[in-house]
Amino acid sequence: MAGYYVGVISGTSLDAADIVLLHATGDDHRPKLAATHSQPPPAALRQRLLEITQTRPPIDIRELGQLDRQVADWMADGVLALLAETGIAPGRIRATGSHGQTLYHDPQPPHPFTLQIGDPSRLAARTGITTVADFRRADMAAGGQGAPMACGFHQAMLACPDRQRAVINIGGIANLTCLPAGATPEDSRLTGFDTGPGNALMDAWIARHQNRDQDTNGEWAETGRVHNGLLSALQADPYIQATAPKSTGREYFHLGWLDRRLAEVPAIAPADVQRTLLEFTARSISNAVAACPGHTDEVLLCGGGAHNGRLRERLSALLTPAHVMLTDDAGVPADWMEAAAFAWLAMRTLAGLPGNVPSVTGASRAVVLGGIYAPDGLANRQLSAD
Template sequence: MKTAYYIGLMSGTSMDGIDAVLVDFAGDQPQLVASHTQVIPTHLFKGLQRLCEPGSDEINRLGRLDRSVGQLFGAAVNELLAKANIDKSQVIAIGSHGQTVRHMPSLEIGFTLQIGDPNTIAVATGIDVIADFRRKDIALGGQGAPLVPAFHQQLFATPEQHRMILNIGGIANVTYLPAEDSNNQSQVVGFDTGPGNTLLDAWCQQVKGEPYDDNGAWAKEGTTDATLLQQLKAHPYFALGYPKSTGKELFSQNWIEQQLAAYGQLDEGDIQSTLLDLTCQTIASDIMKLSAHGELFVCGGGAYNAEMMKRIAQLLPGYRTTTTRELGVSPKWVEAIAFAWLAMRYEHSLPANLPAVTGASREAILGARFCAA
């Protein structure tokens, strides 16, 4: 049987691991063949966190981490192939998102920067790598993000029903797939709503020394402070129209501390509950602006947070809220599969951005090839 194997590599804002997937695009719909998560070692995680904050000696740290992340991405691919018992010669290309360390598209000269040297990945795996997907869109005046709505459209759109695809990683982004003429790209809308898990994780790490609030249990015990919540929701980003995208540059641990310093003493669990409501209410507000009813399918880490899912569903009574598993794709792997898809689009010289989503001046083939040879 003929196959068309591509690998997708994704490491998001949460930096909690590298998701690697082997996907077969030979049929009408992509088929997930194998998956693997590569844990990011503590020393590398801390180095990436430091690099995401302005500081001294950035160029040397950037160079070292660029290679180190590339080596880890390469190791993830090799372990994935060993798990799948697939030889590297059967893989057409790897689509690598890289690790974002700066995303500032709205400056006078906007830019985005992902590290994880694709040359290092290609050498470590013996497979060509397609990477640097975001910067062409920014060169065309776009935000460079989100890029997944084009993939969501191909995989999840239906003419029968409005659908929202909500990805909750470190940052949350939503894709609106309207029922009427769902194949019309100009009708698809997508953008970052704001923080997803990033503030929740940062506060949990600071107070409890734990990487995340498992199932939202800590937030569930707390009581949201309405005054603090309104103060947090006053951030100018939430009032912006789309296209828009954001990252840790705006919603960081430092920002939380600044807000709390100006506010006063609160119970730590109450703060966690308030941060969870910030995520849920800003997501729900943006979804309601697009449509008051439809189907909502959640993917990303937030899909595994029961308290987050409960609060979002309560805020959106006109929606049937579930996860992308109902559509045949595990919530954990949607974004990694999307970057395998982006590599496939590059291989076939097909555009991969939606200008109505990113704000770019035109469609474009995204990415660049880094040869293993």
């Protein structure tokens, strides 16, 4: 469906809502990135969301409802800012694909569920744009993990006819897409899963010890040494050892999880812990790539962690002879990959096309993802008019 689509996502780092404008021309399957915008959250909102996702304090229903609206307003502010920067009127946008903010993701039986907030009706009303949201639960209703969600987009934008690629998104959690040469969306060889922590543990550890949001370029980690005992304890975790399909989040990999592993080994200098966490991320990713069927020729990195120079160095060393590069080198900016994926998923939903990849999530079938929320509440009327 030709036209403009907006994609919105806030990841586990909660540093900003990433917002993109995609333009689909209708004559190919690769929409073009037309504009981008980063919208930081209000400081108090970010702090509370971090507390909820990291330490799991009690939260009552009233506060949950208020946070749902506040997240929607934060994201609406970002969408409106993007449109103001581009001069494109809301009426020219076919849809916004909003991932929202994940508060909890638990795909395990007997009662798997996932919870993202950011009221899509509020987002639609504030922006005047039809909003597609709540993407994950349709896949989970079909028996899937509900994550990772971007693998189909990775295939559409980055599959290569003559080389096997692996796409690694390094956000708070890292995820992998294995792209066999010539893979199509219906290709059962297309696989992927959450590999484990990306930036989440490194960010949390440096926040505790240095009151900083992140270890820029791995500079603090560079001052430490890998502690093999701690690294072995981290790698022995049941999630890391489990086979796909699998997905995870901060509700699993958080400071409490790390503290329990630290209790199993002698006292370690904080910088050595940071260096070990970087090595843990690098090895869990490289081991996941090694599990891709066939020989991987190229590894494409995206997400905030792709800019960590020390982490890239370790991945290049561990993944040799595969060539490690940013997705920028293949035509999709690394910083905007995930937001673009949700704009693409919104386009698929409006077209009545499935957005999940059953061979990735473990769903029983391909399904159309998300609910459609029009500004006037008349989603079906708007779609039929189109």
